[in-house]
Amino acid sequence: MQGATVMITGGTGSFGSTMTRHLLSRDVGAVHVLSRDEAKQDEMRRRISDPRLRYFLGDVRDMESVEAATRGADFVFHAAALKQVPSCEFFPDQAVKTNVRGSHNVIEAAARSGVRSVVCLSTDKAVYPVNAMGMSKALMEKTAQAFARKSPSSGTTVSVTRYGNVMYSRGSVIPLFVKQLQEGRPLSLTEPLMTRFLMSLDDSVDLVDHAFFHAEPGDLFVRKAPAATIDTLARAVASLLGEDSPNISIIGTRHGEKLHETLLSREEMVTARDQGAYYRVPLDARSLEYGLYFDEGERDTAQLDDFTSENTRRLTLDQTKTLLMGLPEMQSVLGKGSG
């Protein structure tokens, strides 16, 4: 990474700005931030002042702007996406434009500019998807894998990382629970037994780092993240804020939501390689010869389970509290921030 130029799409978002700080601390030569929102760029410019940072206003849908930001880059982290479930549900064509066509643009521009490695960020919602956000992310994954399959001699390695819920991310349930507690309102739980993989922003940066250092073309990486039920999560947040018996109102599963999330399907578990804290799933590099698709099956698939938020390591109340206390946002709510 030393001296390298790194381009981050969606660079002003939570992941993008955490990754930017991480890269700047690692002696990169330059970071190109590509994003749509000039106000967020301005805000980030004030927050992180470093001459190695360059901002590019643009959109992954607009090839010219992607090419401008990619020029001279050695590495690309592709984080730009429409990722809210409800908005993608109402505007699926917009999800296709950003998450599928936009990703195609990023990969093509990277290959043309001789980028060495592109890591595309995906989500557990892309596995057996039930909502438009997950479906469009699943197609982004296919776009990345198709590039690897059809361009084996390309100097550009394209890989994918999938992650679960990033704790305390904007608009997510943890800050909502904190607000409800602070306002003395009941905690609104969709379904107490629902489970979610829990990751911090730092975990997601580590996962992308891991992908970057280990990826072969078309690889997919996931972290063996633990999970908690929503009931445990709500009670852990409440307990940290001094409320051991919170008022709870059950609102029911929302449109487009699953009871449990899946990070790897059983079909992927067949070829997944255990890498300690991570799984690596290599590209299915069969050619487009239809005979191979129809005549050669996989006997192990039926023997394996999906890797889900239901069967991964389940966090207890105390373990969930410990995890939450490690988050800077939670520390600042509890008045324990470093300042």
Ligand SMILES: O=c1ccn([C@@H]2O[C@H](COP(=O)(O)OP(=O)(O)O[C@H]3O[C@H](CO)[C@@H](O)[C@H](O)[C@H]3O)[C@@H](O)[C@H]2O)c(=O)[nH]1
């Ligand atoms: O009032 C609420 C809102 C949510 N939940 C539950 O809390 C969990 C987490 O919800 P939320 O924080 O809204 O996250 P998700 O809908 O799971 O989606 C998040 O996680 C995805 C990755 O899986 C990202 O892509 C999305 O952008 C991000 O919003 C879910 O089980 C919800 O059912 C409640 O119990 N009560």
